[in-house]
Amino acid sequence: MNRFGKWVALCVSIGALAAGGDALAFGNAASGGSEGAKAPVPSEPITVEKAKGADAYTVSETYEKAGKLDKKTVSVRGKVVKVSKGIMGKNWVHLQDGSGDSGKGTNNLVITTQDVPKVGDVVTAKGILYKDKDFGAGYLYKVIVEEATVKQ
Numbered sequence: 388m389n390r391f392g393k394w395v396a397l398c399v400s401i402g403a404l405a406a407g408g409d410a411l412a413f414g415n416a417a418s419g420g421s422e423g424a425k426a427p428v429p430s431e432p433i434t435v436e437k438a439k440g441a442d443a444y445t446v447s448e449t450y451e452k453a454g455k456l457d458k459k460t461v462s463v464r465g466k467v468v469k470v471s472k473g474i475m476g477k478n479w480v481h482l483q484d485g486s487g488d489s490g491k492g493t494n495n496l497v498i499t500t501q502d503v504p505k506v507g508d509v510v511t512a513k514g515i516l517y518k519d520k521d522f523g524a525g526y527l528y529k530v531i532v533e534e535a536t537v538k539q
Contacts, residue, residue: 426481426495427468435484438464438511446496447487449516453530457518461532463496464511467504478503480537482512497528502537510537 437445443462444452465482472478477499487494498512514535520528 426483426492428489429466429468429483433466433468433483433485435465435509437484438462442513445486446482446484447493449496449530449532450487450493453516453518456516459516460513461516462511462513463498463532464509465496467506467508467510468495470504470506472503477501477533480504480512480535482510492529496530496532498532498535498537500535500537502535504537504539508539510539512537 437443440462442460443464444456446463446465449456449461449463463482463484465484467480468483469481470478478501480498480500482496482498483494485494489495498514500512500514504510512532512535514532516530516532517528518530520531520533522528
């Protein structure tokens with residue numbers, strides 16, 4: 388797809404958000420992005436054990452170590468609190484593990500994937516972490532994990 392086509396796709400996605408749809412997963416204050424769509428607040432505390440392995444991190448650790456982890460593969464285990472399908476050819480999944488600070492937005496990690504986990508699933512996502520990823524139109528993530536594979 389050429390640059391114009393990508394821009395049109397982004398504008399259509401933003402239009403869906405402006406129309407009140409929940410189809411857009413990007414940029415929210417809780418994930419370090421704009422005020423587009425808020426990350427869900429769980430009704431009960433979430434406690435998920437950290438993933439295993441040398442590349443394993445908690446959600447809050449991805450924010451704390453973002454400079455060191457930029458463009459590196461990471462594994463994060465968490466509870467799926469939101470899934471938005473088919474935005475810009477990807478599924479946008481919000482993970483929380485009980486770590487981090489909701490006031491600072493370090494408790495919610497957005498990943499992009501071709502997999503489609505269900506809200507409530509506890510999964511391990513493995514992908515490439517990007518620091519300060521800017522999708523344009525005000526959608527900037529302090530931390531995002533892209534091209535992830537998701538396993539239960």
